[in-house]
Amino acid sequence: MAYEDPGWNRASNWLNGDCLEPKAEIHVLGVPMNRSVTPGSCHLAPKAIREALFRFGTYSFSENSDLRHLQANDHGDSKEPEALEDICKQGRAIFLGGDNGVTRPAVKALAQSQNLELSDIGVITLDAHLDLRHLDDGPMNGNPIRGLIEDGLPGSNIVQIGLQSFANSPEYAQFGKDHKIKWVTAEKCFDVSFDVFFKEILDDLTSKTKAVFFDLDIDVLDRAFAPGCPGSRPGGLTPNMARQAARIAGANKKVLAMDIVELDPELDINSCTAMACAACLLEFASGVLASS
Ligand SMILES: [Mn+2]
Structure with missing residues (x-):
């Protein structure tokens, strides 16, 4: 039995609806798709991320806020x-x-929900990869x-951050x-003040579009921080950078949705990668709370 302290509020309880006079709300859906270039078990990730929240609290030092003022609604899992x-x-x-x-x-889905065309939508990714592979074999993770x-x-509505050498091809780069x-x-991400840099890029994208989607492929992290991810590489970003980006994205009201993808819990070591995903979920939520 885990030790329970009424003065220490678990983020897992928050996701299950524990809240205090909420000022805003957020909606969570697990989408257990699993059709990857490297076969694996990404369909197990929603459960692993939810479980990892058990080890986090709801208090943000950065924002001096308690996520319990944001109503979380967990809608379970669906691929529809x-x-x-x-x-x-x-x-x-x-x-x-x-x-x-x-x-x-x-x-x-984001575009349709807002009655927008895809040409109105911006997409910002944290990803080691271009994800521009051909479509001849149908939709998949690449x-x-x-x-x-x-x-x-x-x-021109797409920004991809964290791209790696020797993880992509010249054919797809040309596309x-x-x-x-x-x-x-x-490499560029390490040469700048990453939080300032990310905010500038995001602000520019939101100024040109009506709504923005933030795609966080956890393979953007260095492999040391994301062993539970088929595509992570040495030389990737740190968890702190991904957390900063998630918080900044949450704080921008035009970022209406994000995803957290590519966690394969069967490859993970000591929940390193699942906890990085969970931390980014919480940071995005803290940004949403700060903006409300
Ligand atoms: Mn990707």
Whole structure:
């Protein structure tokens, strides 16, 4: 039995509805998709992220806030496009993948929920990869950005941050260049004040679009921090950078939804990766609370 202290509030209880005079709300849906270039068990991730919240509290030092003032609504798991759209209609949303294939239907659900065209939507990703692989074998984790461009999302509405050398190909880089996607390498992220830099890029994207989707592929982290992720590489971002980005995204009212994808709990070590995902969920929520 875990030790329970009434003066120390678990984030897992918050996700289950524990709140104090909420000022705003957030909606969470697990989307256990699992169709990856590297076969694995990303469908187990929503459960692993929820379980990891048991080890976090609700108090944010950065914001001096208690997440219990944000009503969390956990809608369970579904892969149905209607369910994704319904969550987006209810308010600001967090989708727990699942593999990165979640992003394409989630962005489309966001657009439909707001009666917007894909050309009105911005997409900002933290990801080591371009996710521009061909679509000949159907949607999967390596092609959600390609799919969205084919669906009508302009490449100039896309920013990809944390890209890595030797994790992508010149063919797909050329496709991205042709479509005017904005790129930031992982190395560049270490050369700047990352939080300031991320906010500037996000503010620019939100100024050009009506709503923004934030795709957090946890393989953007260095492999030392994300062993439970098939695509993470040495040289990736730190968990602190991903947390900063999630908080800044949450604090921007035009970022209506995010996903957290590519956690494979069967590869994880000591919950390193699941806890990084859970921390980013909480940071996004703290940003939402701060903006309300
Ligand atoms: Mn990805």
